[in-house]
Amino acid sequence: MGSATLRCIRKFSGNNNMSEKQGYTVVDGGSIITPKGFTSGGLHCGLKKTDRNDLGAIVCEVPAAAAAVYTTNVFQAAPLKVTRESLANGTLRAVIVNSGNANACTGEQGEADAYEMRAAAANHLGVAENDVAVASTGVIGELLKMDCVRSGVAGLPEKLSGGAGGAEEFCQAILTTDLVKKESCVQVQVDGKTVTIAGAAKGSGMIHPNMATMLGFMTTDAAIDAEDLHSLLRAATNVTFNMITVDGDTSTNDMLVAMASGLAENGKLNRLHPDWDAFAAGFTFVCETLAKAIARDGEGANHLIEVQVNGAVHDEAAAAIAKTVVGSSLVKSAVFGADANWGRIIAAVGRAGVPVSPDRVDISLGSIAVLKQSSPVAFDEELALAYLQGDTVLITVDLHDGDGKATAWGCDLTYDYVRINAAYRT
Amino acid sequence: MGSATLRCIRKFSGNNNMSEKQGYTVVDGGSIITPKGFTSGGLHCGLKKTDRNDLGAIVCEVPAAAAAVYTTNVFQAAPLKVTRESLANGTLRAVIVNSGNANACTGEQGEADAYEMRAAAANHLGVAENDVAVASTGVIGELLKMDCVRSGVAGLPEKLSGGAGGAEEFCQAILTTDLVKKESCVQVQVDGKTVTIAGAAKGSGMIHPNMATMLGFMTTDAAIDAEDLHSLLRAATNVTFNMITVDGDTSTNDMLVAMASGLAENGKLNRLHPDWDAFAAGFTFVCETLAKAIARDGEGANHLIEVQVNGAVHDEAAAAIAKTVVGSSLVKSAVFGADANWGRIIAAVGRAGVPVSPDRVDISLGSIAVLKQSSPVAFDEELALAYLQGDTVLITVDLHDGDGKATAWGCDLTYDYVRINAAYRT
Numbered sequence A, B: 001m002g003s004a005t006l007r008c009i010r011k012f013s014g015n016n017n018m019s020e021k022q023g024y025t026v027v028d029g030g031s032i033i034t035p036k037g038f039t040s041g042g043l044h045c046g047l048k049k050t051d052r053n054d055l056g057a058i059v060c061e062v063p064a065a066a067a068a069v070y071t072t073n074v075f076q077a078a079p080l081k082v083t084r085e086s087l088a089n090g091t092l093r094a095v096i097v098n099s100g101n102a103n104a105c106t107g108e109q110g111e112a113d114a115y116e117m118r119a120a121a122a123n124h125l126g127v128a129e130n131d132v133a134v135a136s137t138g139v140i141g142e143l144l145k146m147d148c149v150r151s152g153v154a155g156l157p158e159k160l161s162g163g164a165g166g167a168e169e170f171c172q173a174i175l176t177t178d179l180v181k182k183e184s185c186v187q188v189q190v191d192g193k194t195v196t197i198a199g200a201a202k203g204s205g206m207i208h209p210n211m212a213t214m215l216g217f218m219t220t221d222a223a224i225d226a227e228d229l230h231s232l233l234r235a236a237t238n239v240t241f242n243m244i245t246v247d248g249d250t251s252t253n254d255m256l257v258a259m260a261s262g263l264a265e266n267g268k269l270n271r272l273h274p275d276w277d278a279f280a281a282g283f284t285f286v287c288e289t290l291a292k293a294i295a296r297d298g299e300g301a302n303h304l305i306e307v308q309v310n311g312a313v314h315d316e317a318a319a320a321i322a323k324t325v326v327g328s329s330l331v332k333s334a335v336f337g338a339d340a341n342w343g344r345i346i347a348a349v350g351r352a353g354v355p356v357s358p359d360r361v362d363i364s365l366g367s368i369a370v371l372k373q374s375s376p377v378a379f380d381e382e383l384a385l386a387y388l389q390g391d392t393v394l395i396t397v398d399l400h401d402g403d404g405k406a407t408a409w410g411c412d413l414t415y416d417y418v419r420i421n422a423a424y425r426t
Helices: A016-022 A078-089 A107-125 A146-155 A164-173 A226-239 A276-296 A315-327 A329-336 A342-350 A381-388 A415-422 B016-022 B078-089 B107-125 B146-155 B164-173 B226-239 B276-296 B315-327 B329-336 B342-350 B381-388 B415-422
Strands: A024-026 A038-043 A055-070 A091-101 A132-139 A182-190 A193-202 A215-220 A255-260 A304-312 A362-365 A368-372 A392-398 A404-411 B024-026 B038-043 B055-070 B091-101 B132-139 B182-190 B193-202 B215-220 B255-260 B304-312 B362-365 B368-372 B392-398 B404-411
Touching: A016 A276, A024 A276, A038 A164, A055 A078, A055 A107, A055 A146, A055 A164, A055 A215, A055 A226, A078 A091, A078 A107, A078 A132, A078 A255, A091 A107, A091 A146, A091 A164, A091 A215, A091 A255, A107 A132, A107 A146, A132 A255, A164 A182, A164 A193, A182 A276, A193 A276, A215 A276, A226 A255, A226 A276, A276 A304, A276 A404, A304 A315, A304 A329, A315 A329, A315 A342, A315 A392, A315 A404, A329 A342, A329 B415, A342 A362, A342 A368, A342 A392, A362 A381, A368 A381, A415 B329, A415 B415, B016 B276, B024 B276, B038 B164, B055 B078, B055 B107, B055 B146, B055 B164, B055 B215, B055 B226, B078 B091, B078 B107, B078 B132, B078 B255, B091 B107, B091 B146, B091 B164, B091 B215, B091 B255, B107 B132, B107 B146, B132 B255, B164 B182, B164 B193, B182 B276, B193 B276, B215 B276, B226 B255, B226 B276, B276 B304, B276 B404, B304 B315, B304 B329, B315 B329, B315 B342, B315 B392, B315 B404, B329 B342, B342 B362, B342 B368, B342 B392, B362 B381, B368 B381
Parallel strands: A091 A132, A215 A255, A304 A392, B091 B132, B215 B255, B304 B392
Antiparallel strands: A024 A182, A038 A055, A055 A091, A055 A255, A182 A193, A193 A215, A304 A404, A362 A368, A362 A392, B024 B182, B038 B055, B055 B091, B055 B255, B182 B193, B193 B215, B304 B404, B362 B368, B362 B392
């Protein structure tokens, strides 16, 4: 089974063949401040018990067209209410984020604290209050230590940087149980201008996003209206952040915010623009890279699990099946144990709540076929064991019912997931 | 956190005050052969790798009115098809069960094997084939070793007994990763006659029943038509077996079979009978006792978790919330760690997909209030820790939205769950 703490920490490199065909280029080492107009930074203000960063900001030197998607959880944390208000006019100059405390289920005082955090950030950054978004992540139900927040926000401006260090400090500031930072950056040519798209995100428990994700931040220097940015954000979220699960739990604080500075000086992007497809593909690639990194860094995870479903009656059915399989505790435990237990995969397919013809299902683990036409295929157990011990496990399900397809990502269920969550709060 | 293997193995005693009021009496030491007309037995035929029993039968000396409910999983195991056929006429004389192999996703050969198992049982028991139900539980996707089944079935008749040993051997024969047998028995007065109702069941993984459960067997000597038995079985299942979850996975083999011998010589029971309510309450109590025992003995479990939801807009909403909370990996991990992390409970309430007013939720752990009107209540952490270390953890959620209420049961998520499922098949 191997040590659950022995982790292969590496960046997802992306598929460059695919990216060239779709018109975008992956920027190695790129970050949220690579797009023109953005600076970022982070520091430790005392919200986390360790000395890791717990407060950060991304700032745009001009008013950025901005959009966000939020958790569908009925109980939405105070910062989401404040951010919704700031985004009503479709522009932002900054987003301020803390980790270590979610400021969720904290009543009127929590709401007042989120407003004060926004006001302090606006004051110290010299921008209007309604140009600042607020995000929080961490423990639910405890009031923010506002002394820490106040002194931290005051110290933030001098930490802001347009260099790699600024992005690094920000990324560290948004992590909770995450082990690695999650960043992605691509470039696209629009009207002959180079447009950069980047993102950063954090996981790594209570991850079963629904219309939004944990915390994610997208920056771009593209010229694009807030409305078009919003529709692209929603579309990209649906096939990326909404297709991952770590533990089936949807957070009260999920939020994905996008800001577009317009400083690339391209002609305004929208669906009719000839370079829209490349821009959308690059934007979606950044979201997918972050989503997969969150799944891969799920609490206690040893493996990234990718489930590809083909041949479903429609895409929605494929998505339901892919998410059910990748979310099954039994499938996740089997991957942890490198056990080629396809019976659990088909059982999960069968309970997804969508139409499936029970007699013609194919299942493969990587390139190893284990089920054909719903009947077992003899396979080499040693080969399967070796495959399942790899970093990434691909499960392919072919239903032969239609053209619907979808991909979902998750991680294995390990002793470490239980250890981390048995005593998270205390 | 304590050792995950240190388990408090005890019978659920039931609530005798409640039972007296509802008109039934719990029979200590009662079993599936306590109702008149039934014998049972079990033996080891070679399907399990250990020497534990893996084949068993319950036999009725007269044609029993019979009914069953089945899994909603699209992929239904071969024995379910055979049992449906046997039950078409509403009577059974026997049910034959094996553990160690689910005979699921085994194609035409699997179906032929299930038919052969039924024919062999009918032959050796001297009854008609369509008076025999077949049930299997264990690994999915492997063919039954029919040599073992054939010799086992041949040896079963001499193992049948109307004494306690016969029930014990049967209960052992249906277990897989279960640690304890699950039985319950009550008596009710109907028309001045004593009617006995009993049941046995097995868990303990892939438990998220939907219209049926893992394997469960109910016997009674009541006189009741198959149709009335079926409607009672469905109603009782909905508030008991369908309200438990161990891991959110729904098996391909779930089946609950009920047989009524009629030998108590009461007047036929139906909804209009004056003793119907007492009979239904007793029947439901047996189902609930078995369901709770399955949750308590969930794979790796240290604690039974009971979630009571009150004040929902309707019962269905309450049921959805109760099941979401009890199924949350984060809530389950927190209970394992004795961490009073109510933030995870309210996050689960908020993602249940049903209407909830976010500002007036109360949550208690046992008698310790932790949330009032959606705001945190100061509580004694030591007291909460002590409570959460007990055998049973009661989580009460009051929504103040209406009269809807429901109760669900589950268990904590432990290292042992992961260990058991990392290498179940191999």
